[in-house]
Amino acid sequence: MVESPLAGKPKKSESAKRLSAMIAEDYMTLHQRASNGAFVVWIAIVVPAELFAGFDDVVYAVPESHAAMSAGKGVGALQCAKAEQAGYSADLCSYARIDIGTVLDGGRDSPSFGLPRPHLLVSNNNNCSLLVKWFDIYHRMWGTPHFVLDIPFCYEEQNGLNFSYIRDQFKDLISTIERLSGQRFREEKAAQAVSLSAEALKEWKRFIGLASHRPSPITAFDSFVHMAPILTSRGTRRLVEHYRMLADETESLEADGVYPVPGERYRLLWDNIAPWHQLRKMSSRLAGLGANITTASYTYCIGSLEGSIDAYPFDGTDPLAWLARLQNFSVCPQGLDLRLRAMQRAIERNGIDGVIFASNRSCKVYSVMQMDQMRHVRDTLGVPAIMIDVDHADERKYSEEAAFVRIEALLETIDARRSSGRPPTA
Numbered sequence: 444m445v446e447s448p449l450a451g452k453p454k455k456s457e458s459a460k461r462l463s464a465m466i467a468e469d470y471m472t473l474h475q476r477a478s479n480g481a482f483v484v485w486i487a488i489v490v491p492a493e494l495f496a497g498f499d500d501v502v503y504a505v506p507e508s509h510a511a512m513s514a515g516k517g518v519g520a521l522q523c524a525k526a527e528q529a530g531y532s533a534d535l536c537s538y539a540r541i542d543i544g545t546v547l548d549g550g551r552d553s554p555s556f557g558l559p560r561p562h563l564l565v566s567n568n569n570n571c572s573l574l575v576k577w578f579d580i581y582h583r584m585w586g587t588p589h590f591v592l593d594i595p596f597c598y599e600e601q602n603g604l605n606f607s608y609i610r611d612q613f614k615d616l617i618s619t620i621e622r623l624s625g626q627r628f629r630e631e632k633a634a635q636a637v638s639l640s641a642e643a644l645k646e647w648k649r650f651i652g653l654a655s656h657r658p659s660p661i662t663a664f665d666s667f668v669h670m671a672p673i674l675t676s677r678g679t680r681r682l683v684e685h686y687r688m689l690a691d692e693t694e695s696l697e698a699d700g701v702y703p704v705p706g707e708r709y710r711l712l713w714d715n716i717a718p719w720h721q722l723r724k725m726s727s728r729l730a731g732l733g734a735n736i737t738t739a740s741y742t743y744c745i746g747s748l749e750g751s752i753d754a755y756p757f758d759g760t761d762p763l764a765w766l767a768r769l770q771n772f773s774v775c776p777q778g779l780d781l782r783l784r785a786m787q788r789a790i791e792r793n794g795i796d797g798v799i800f801a802s803n804r805s806c807k808v809y810s811v812m813q814m815d816q817m818r819h820v821r822d823t824l825g826v827p828a829i830m831i832d833v834d835h836a837d838e839r840k841y842s843e844e845a846a847f848v849r850i851e852a853l854l855e856t857i858d859a860r861r862s863s864g865r866p867p868t869a
């Protein structure tokens with residue numbers, strides 16, 4: 444399982460240990476319940492998993508999350524190569540290639556022995572349309588039904604028409620599962636799961652909000668690693684407990700003067716998916732330079748409405764409404780203005796000195812607006828920014844030296860601004 448960068452620090456983090464155990468247990472339980480006859484659904488990351496808690500025996504797996512874990516465990520390129528050998532283009536998203544490679548090789552080399560075979564595939568097109576094509580491969584391969592949620596792209600805040608359109612599709616999804624699984628959906632159970640997710644996300648925001656402290660008691664690498672259970676344990680009490688423990692423990696380490704980057708001199712923001720194969724290497728090398736990526740758009744978007752970085756609360760009434768309203772929380776389905784609005788808030792709140800735009804070979808939808816964003820950050824906000832080339836899960840498409848030449852140039856620019864007496868951003 445993916446291990447927190449905190450694990451190597453002098454004072455071993457309890458939440459890092461808990462995380463590894465939790466993820467291992469989640470995958471084990473998934474396999475066990477599937478082999479005991481549970482109805483298995485494979486979902487895209489933003490499909491509202493809380494709905495499945497409304498059924499007695501429905502379990503879900505998230506191939507993107509499994510692919511991220513595979514990349515974090517060092518087998519991303521290996522699984523990608525298997526898909527490429529079967530004829531899939533190396534230009535496809537590395538998450539898709541890892542997953543296809545894993546499936547084609549029967550789960551070999553996977554940290555979780557792959558995922559149990561699904562009875563239903565649920566994708567959506569708000570993050571990207573590639574996901575729909577990716578799940579269609581399994582639809583053709585196994586004949587598994589494929590339900591596609593059609594989620595409108597949002598250039599502005601979600602309007603009422605789109606909200607109803609999304610909410611109605613959730614009802615269709617529920618009826619589809621009822622029909623295929625023979626199980627009855629109970630809204631009160633889903634409401635309970637939504638309530639727990641909302642509570643967990645509040646604790647999550649408390650944790651990543653610590654990035655506003657100076658020096659920061661967290662790095663974005665911690666948030667990358669600890670986001671895993673949002674995808675494997677959504678809507679559960681243990682998720683709430685995990686994030687509460689993580690935030691409490693980080694506050695207590697801070698009170699003891701334990702910081703991930705002692706002598707922090709540069710506070711940076713990362714824009715794009717986590718570089719899963721580089722977490723430990725990159726965080727250590729940055730720490731050696733006194734640089735801390737404290738903040739990431741990839742993790743501050745979780746649990747927020749489009750254009751915001753704050754938690755979206757659940758008022759306890761309509762679980763489907765909360766889920767529909769949050770369908771565009773991830774960065775990919777947001778237009779430029781919304782992305783900029785959230786990023787500006789994060790820069791100001793967390794006192795960011797510089798921004799690293801990670802242009803991602805795999806995720807074109809995340810990367811497509813970065814040139815315009817970078818121009819805005821530099822010219823309008825006056826914050827230094829660079830762009831580096833990465834691939835989030837295929838390390839063959841990443842050059843550490845090329846990336847660090849630019850990162851070091853960014854740090855020099857920040858130094859030059861300071862010595863010229865220009866004010867920090869916050």
Ligand code: SF4
Nearest residue numbers: 536538570571805806
């Ligand atoms: S292209 Fe981006 S949004 Fe689409 S599956 Fe890959 S990482 Fe996710």
